[in-house]
Amino acid sequence: MPIDAAAALAAPPRTGTISWSPGDVQLYHLGVGAGRPATDPGELRYVLEDRLHVLPSFATVAGRGEPGVIRALSMPGVHVDLARVLHAGQSLTVHRAIPARGTARVTDRIAAVHDRGGAAVLVLRTEAADADGPLWSEEARIHVRGEGGRGGDPGPRRPAAPLAGQPDLTVERAIREDQALLYRLSGDRNPLHADPGFARRAGFGRPVLHGLCTYGMVLKAVVDTRLGGEVTRVEEYRTRFAGVVYPGETLRIRMWHPAGPAGTADTAGPADAPDPADTAARPAGSAAPEGRSIADGSAAHRAAPCGPSACPGSVRVAVTAVERDDAPVLADTVVRYR
Structure with missing residues (x-):
């Protein structure tokens, strides 16, 4: 069944509560390569409880639930084969420091559906807040092969400026x-x-x-x-x-x-x-x-x-x-x- 863009965009936001612990943060940090070398004080800040700080990208897995790409596929109007799905892009805005232990209310909604000819791009927007206010906002862009070509909105295509000169x-x-x-x-x-x-x-x-x-x-x-x-x-x-x-x-x-x-x-x-x-x-x-x-x-x-x-x-x-x-x-x- 193809993506029903109108249904996906009109669907009410989906909300839920997530919680995480220092152990979840440590596991995530190890999963992105932290702790090497194991005796480096800079690395130990990612893995030891008494000095643990949280890499902001932990927001993408907080709560240890399904990632945004998978959550988007269960939204109303979205019925596609996982084998045709690729993660196209990700953005994250951090409103304040993410605590090592926390509970947050999370809201998901399909913010856009772009028709790119041979594919569709879904944009899942997620907002997370705790008792003290907003924590982070993120967008996952999901590329679905074979779901474009229906004359829908292609979305913005503003080219990035070239990276000039040698990197610093x-x-x-x-x-x-x-x-x-x-x-x-x-x-x-x-x-x-x-x-x-x-x-x-x-x-x-x-x-x-x-x-x-x-x-x-x-x-x-x-x-x-x-x-x-x-x-x-x-x-x-x-x-x-x-x-x-x-x-x-x-x-x-x-x-x-x-x-x-x-x-x-x-x-x-x-x-x-x-x-x-x-x-x-x-x-x-x-x-x-x-x-x-x-x-x-x-x-x-x-x-x-x-x-x-x-x-x-x-x-x-x-x-x-x-x-x-x-x-x-x-x-x-x-x-x-x-």
Whole structure:
């Protein structure tokens, strides 16, 4: 049955209550690569109870329920085969620091249905609030193959400005062979990320890493290298999923800062707008040791991120897979910070 855009957009919001504990936060952090090296004080802030802080992208799994992509498929007017679904993009706005233990009221609704010809793009908007007020807002963009071509609204396609010049900083992050098996314990049990047979039916040679796992790994890299590990400075984070990454590969993460005039990132387009400039690949090389800065930007700039209450701005990021000749993984990626 095709997507009924009118029914999906007219449906009332779906609400529920979620809760999470420090153990959920720790499991998520391990799922996005935290804790390596295991004796690094910066890594221990992600995994030890007595100093635990929360990476804002934890919002995407808080409550350990189904991820936004799966929740969208159960909304009224949406009846599609999971094997035809891909996560196209994600955006997150953090209204205040996420506590390590909490309970929140969550509201989901289909905010838009875009007709892209050969596919439809659903936009699921989620709002979370606790007793003290709003915590976060997020949007998941879901690409459904074969559901376009009905003359519907194509949605915005504002191209992102090209990433100019050499990045200020490039780091590499190794992905464990079992990273997807660990990450799925935070709630995303989509068989695409674990079952080889399902992955083949979906058109992939083997299971792929969760897009939101990559999303979390990249935000952690930005926080650790650009914000001095201060997770509470993150205000907004958005990306477009430009390609898959496989467990066992290495992410090359390039960062440009400031991201635009006066440190803004307003030239970046929406999370599902294609940007050929962001897919330009630098020649692949051997993977650097984990966590090492491999090129670009002065050592002084890397070693001296802004202080706790100074220098609000943004970082633009491009992410590629080293072993596949810098195949694009994330594009149109922006982290805004306080």
